[in-house]
Amino acid sequence: MKRVIITVVIIAATLGGIFYILNKNKTKNDALTQEAAKTNTFVAVRVDTVRSEAINVAYIANGTFEPKQEVTVSAETAGRVVRVLVQEGTQVSAGQTLAVIEGDKLNVNVVNAQANYDNALSTVQRFESAYSSGGVTLQQLDQAKLQLENAKNNLRSAKLTAGDITIKTSVSGVVNTRKIEPGTYVSPGTPAFDIVNVSTLKLRVNVDEKNVAVLRVGQTVNVSASVYSDKNYTGKITFIAPKSDGSLNFPVEIEVPNPGSSGLRAGMYGTANFDASTAANLLVVPRTAFVGSVSDNKVFVAKNGKAVAVTAVSGRSFGDNIEVISGLTAGDLVIISGQINLLDQTPIEIIK
Numbered sequence: 001m002k003r004v005i006i007t008v009v010i011i012a013a014t015l016g017g018i019f020y021i022l023n024k025n026k027t028k029n030d031a032l033t034q035e036a037a038k039t040n041t042f043v044a045v046r047v048d049t050v051r052s053e054a055i056n057v058a059y060i061a062n063g064t065f066e067p068k069q070e071v072t073v074s075a076e077t078a079g080r081v082v083r084v085l086v087q088e089g090t091q092v093s094a095g096q097t098l099a100v101i102e103g104d105k106l107n108v109n110v111v112n113a114q115a116n117y118d119n120a121l122s123t124v125q126r127f128e129s130a131y132s133s134g135g136v137t138l139q140q141l142d143q144a145k146l147q148l149e150n151a152k153n154n155l156r157s158a159k160l161t162a163g164d165i166t167i168k169t170s171v172s173g174v175v176n177t178r179k180i181e182p183g184t185y186v187s188p189g190t191p192a193f194d195i196v197n198v199s200t201l202k203l204r205v206n207v208d209e210k211n212v213a214v215l216r217v218g219q220t221v222n223v224s225a226s227v228y229s230d231k232n233y234t235g236k237i238t239f240i241a242p243k244s245d246g247s248l249n250f251p252v253e254i255e256v257p258n259p260g261s262s263g264l265r266a267g268m269y270g271t272a273n274f275d276a277s278t279a280a281n282l283l284v285v286p287r288t289a290f291v292g293s294v295s296d297n298k299v300f301v302a303k304n305g306k307a308v309a310v311t312a313v314s315g316r317s318f319g320d321n322i323e324v325i326s327g328l329t330a331g332d333l334v335i336i337s338g339q340i341n342l343l344d345q346t347p348i349e350i351i352k
Contacts, residue, residue: 041347042305042347042348042349043307043338043341043342043346043347043348043349044338044348044349044351045300045302045307045335045337045338045339045342045348045349045350045351046335046336046337046338046350046351046352047302047333047334047335047336047350048285048286048289048333048334048336049331049332049333049334050283050284050285050324050328050329050330050331050332050333050334051283051284051330051331052281052282052283052284052330053281053282053284053321054280054281055280055281055282055284055318055321058273058274058275059207059211059273059274059275059316060271060272060273060274061205061206061207061252061271061272061274062205062269062270062271062272063203063204063205063206063269063270063271063272064203064204064267064268064269064270065201065202065203065225065256065264065265065266065267065268065269065270066201066202066203066204066266066267067173067196067197067198067201067202067266068197068198068199068200068201068202068255069171069173069195069196069197070176070194070195070196070197070266071169071170071171071173071194071195071196072191072193072194072195073098073167073168073169073170073191073192073193073194073195074167074188074189074190074191074192075101075167075186075187075188075189075190075192076167076188077101077165077188078185078186078187078188079101079102079165079185079186080101080102080183080184080185080186081099081100081101081102081180081181081182081183081184081185081186082100082101082102082182083099083100083182084098084099084178084180084181084182085097085098085099085100086098086099086175086178086193087175087178088175088176088177088178089174089175090174090175091173091174092169092172092173092174092175092195093169093172094169094170094171094172095168095169095170096168096169097166097167097168098166098167098168098169098175098192098193099166099167099180099192099193100165100166100167101165101166101167101186102165109158110155110158110159112158113151113154113155113157113158113159114155116151116154116155117148117151117152117154117155119151120144120147120148120150120151120152121148121151123144123147123148124141124144124145124148127140127141127144128141167192167193169193169195171195171197172197173195173196173197173198173199174195174196174197174198175193175194175195176194176195176196177193177194178192178193179191179192179193179194180192180193196266198258198264198265198266199257199258200255200256200257200258201255201256201258201264201266202238202253202254202255202256203223203235203253203254203255203256203270203272204251204252204253204254205251205252205254205272206245206249206250206251206252207249207250207252207274208248208249208250208317209244209248209249209250210315210316210317211274211316212240212250212252214275215237215240215252215274216237216240217237217238217239217240218236218237219236219237220234220235220236220237221234221235221236221237221254221272221273221274222234222235222272222273222274223235223254223256223270223271223272223273224270224271224273225263225264225268225269225270225271226268226269226270226271227268227269228263228264231262231263233256233257233262233264234256234257235254235255235256235272236254236255237252237253237254238253238254238255239251239252239253240252240253252272254272256270282315282318282323283323283324283328283329283330284318284321284322284323284324285299285312285321285322285324285328285334286320286321286322286334286336287317287320287321287322288336288337289312289322289334289335289336290312290314290322291339294314294317294322295314297311297312297313297314297327298310298311298312299312299327299328299334299335300334300335300339300342301328301332301333301334301335302333302334302335302348302350303333305347305348306345306346306347306348307335307339307342307343307344307345307346307347307348308344308345309343309344310327310328311327312324312326312327312328313325313326313327333350335348
């Protein structure tokens with residue numbers, strides 16, 4: 001019994017010691033936490049000033065010049081190519097013959113179809129005479145007339161096919177690629193030539209929603225090419241997409257006349273400069289002032305040692321600066337770094 005009492009006393013003393021140590025450590029940790037909280041009361045941020053600047057409000061968009069027309073001319077009948085009449089780089093006109101296909105087999109088809117038609121015609125004439133004398137039934141005469149109609153259609157089809165022994169272009173332009181040679185066997189639909197019309201080029205660019213609203217079809221646009229920095233061209237807007245893509249950009253198409261002296265070629269990199277000579281004083285802030293996306297219109301302003309959440313309606317984009325339509329005034333200090341740690345009315349410390 002005495003041994004049991006001693007064991008209980010030892011266990012109680014051990015538990016008491018453990019409780020004392022844990023309590024002491026908790027007090028120490030609470031003290032350290034409170035001290036850290038005092039040290040980190042303020043969130044360190046960087047700021048910039050909202051300012052009014054004279055900015056060229058021209059909107060610039062980049063794209064690639066494309067030909068006005070680009071057509072692949074294909075064979076319309078099967079056969080062996082016997083002559084190719086144009087080379088790559090040849091200027092061609094609509095309706096011009098580009099190649100000739102062997103037509104002997106096609107002519108044989110016409111002869112056979114003509115013979116079948118003549119035979120069906122004779123049969124109908126005999127049956128009509130026999131029907132009047134009761135030699136054939138009306139059903140037999142109708143059947144002969146049906147065969148005559150089929151023979152007539154086959155003859156017409158054979159003549160049309162025989163007329164397709166040439167490969168012709170339906171558009172004017174330049175032969176960009178020749179895909180056949182004499183001796184090549186082609187089938188209906190075999191690509192033979194690529195024809196491009198570059199008398200007028202199309203510059204296709206993407207314009208964001210804030211700038212597309214002022215554009216109109218027929219509006220003139222200054223255009224430049226990256227390889228000709230000393231030349232300027234004048235284009236005209238011919239198309240503005242009624243629907244934007246997934247990034248809220250609207251495809252815009254600009255036609256640029258391309259005489260032989262311009263030097264422009266399809267595939268070159270081009271720039272469209274909208275309203276190039278227009279300038280205005282605008283209220284702007286750095287792009288980094290916006291929390292998340294610019295379209296969210298949320299910024300923090302530094303006031304009296306605190307971060308104040310403000311709704312600033314954004315406008316057009318000018319490189320690293322964003323136009324502010326409302327919500328801020330010139331001289332406001334906007335926070336441009338450290339916003340991830342901020343809530344409205346969070347105490348801040350401005351650092352350089």
